[in-house]
Amino acid sequence: MSRVTLSRYLIEQTRSNNTPADLRFLIEVVARACKEISHAVSKGALGGVLGSMGTENVQGEVQKKLDVLSNEILLEANEWGGHLAGMASEEMDNAYQIPGKYPKGAYLLVFDPLDGSSNIDINAPVGTIFSVLRCPNEYLSQNEALNEKAFLQPGTEQVAAGYAIYGPQTMLVLTLGDGVKGFTLDREMGSFVLTHEDISIPASTQEFAINMSNQRHWEAPVQRYVNELMEGEEGPLKKNFNMRWVAAMVADVHRILTRGGLFMYPRDSREPSKPGKLRLMYEANPMSFLVEQAGGASTDGHQRILDIQPEGLHQRVAVFLGSKEEVERVTAYHKQ
Numbered sequence: 001m002s003r004v005t006l007s008r009y010l011i012e013q014t015r016s017n018n019t020p021a022d023l024r025f026l027i028e029v030v031a032r033a034c035k036e037i038s039h040a041v042s043k044g045a046l047g048g049v050l051g052s053m054g055t056e057n058v059q060g061e062v063q064k065k066l067d068v069l070s071n072e073i074l075l076e077a078n079e080w081g082g083h084l085a086g087m088a089s090e091e092m093d094n095a096y097q098i099p100g101k102y103p104k105g106a107y108l109l110v111f112d113p114l115d116g117s118s119n120i121d122i123n124a125p126v127g128t129i130f131s132v133l134r135c136p137n138e139y140l141s142q143n144e145a146l147n148e149k150a151f152l153q154p155g156t157e158q159v160a161a162g163y164a165i166y167g168p169q170t171m172l173v174l175t176l177g178d179g180v181k182g183f184t185l186d187r188e189m190g191s192f193v194l195t196h197e198d199i200s201i202p203a204s205t206q207e208f209a210i211n212m213s214n215q216r217h218w219e220a221p222v223q224r225y226v227n228e229l230m231e232g233e234e235g236p237l238k239k240n241f242n243m244r245w246v247a248a249m250v251a252d253v254h255r256i257l258t259r260g261g262l263f264m265y266p267r268d269s270r271e272p273s274k275p276g277k278l279r280l281m282y283e284a285n286p287m288s289f290l291v292e293q294a295g296g297a298s299t300d301g302h303q304r305i306l307d308i309q310p311e312g313l314h315q316r317v318a319v320f321l322g323s324k325e326e327v328e329r330v331t332a333y334h335k336q
């Protein structure tokens with residue numbers, strides 16, 4: 001059986017005019033950085049990468065050594081690729097312009113360098129999430145210095161999105177807006193190999209994911225819906241549900257892309273100024289793009305996540321994504 005590597009797949013996409021060459025190179029560079037992060041993650045205590053930095057990011061969360069290292073790996077790899085105008089990350093307060101007086105490359109890269117960082121020290125799955133946008137013309141043609149505003153585009157504008165999951169296997173899951181492909185890292189070859197040709201999410205499911213410890217803070221529609229899930233066959237949904245929570249969005253979404261399910265991180269009453277925990281630009285948008293491309297759905301309970309006009313780089317959003325029937329049901333409960 002001939003093996004299709006990520007590079008070969010991307011070349012074919014460019015040949016058939018689906019993917020511009022500069023976007024192809026950009027994805028290659030991101031994939032190379034993910035390989036490096038995978039290597040660092042797998043070294044664990046041997047590489048001295050476990051534990052905290054003793055610093056906080058812009059959201060007041062303690063940064064792990066691997067959060068910072070992964071951010072540096074992505075920055076360094078992409079800085080000189082020539083295809084980017086700028087980058088933004090969970091671990092950087094502000095947008096980062098590629099060195100040079102004015103933006104040059106055509107794209108913007110937004111990422112969560114290490115997702116699920118509370119899993120690092122317990123040897124459980126973590127990942128990297130990324131989203132690619134076009135740099136708006138005014139920054140390219142009028143030689144304007146790049147700022148946060150350039151990034152504030154709804155998720156429908158993404159030209160590519162994906163994640164790497166560092167679990168028992170390292171995988172890269174990618175969409176270029178034409179379905180979802182999964183590539184597994186062959187460590188001996190050093191290449192990502194296409195192993196999951198057409199990833200699709202079944203419309204119905206009997207599995208959900210939510211952090212139940214926040215139950216008392218949820219809004220009424222989510223209380224009602226999760227109570228119904230828990231009632232199983234005896235309740236109005238008339239079927240039993242199983243529950244999973246990996247505490248890394250990458251791993252929970254990967255499970256849903258593999259066998260279906262519903263992932264929820266609702267807004268709650270603790271900090272009304274922060275709707276939910278997850279970040280729109282580098283968690284919810286890329287994952288929603290992937291999920292929709294795989295035939296699933298994604299909303300914030302009220303509207304399609306990809307339609308939300310972002311107001312800040314680190315904006316938070318409630319997330320309900322996965323198998324269509326259940327996303328539609330919980331979204332409908334918000335409207336009643």
Ligand SMILES: O=P(O)(O)OC[C@H]1O[C@](O)(COP(=O)(O)O)[C@@H](O)[C@@H]1O
Binds near residue numbers: 112114115211247265
């Ligand atoms: O602490 P909780 O409620 O389990 O939250 C888990 C969620 O937080 C996150 O870990 C946030 O990601 P980061 O590790 O990138 O901050 C999600 O991946 C995950 O779904």
Ligand SMILES: [Mg+2]
Binds near residue numbers: 114249
């Ligand atoms: Mg994250």
Ligand SMILES: [Mg+2]
Binds near residue numbers: 090114115116
């Ligand atoms: Mg993170």
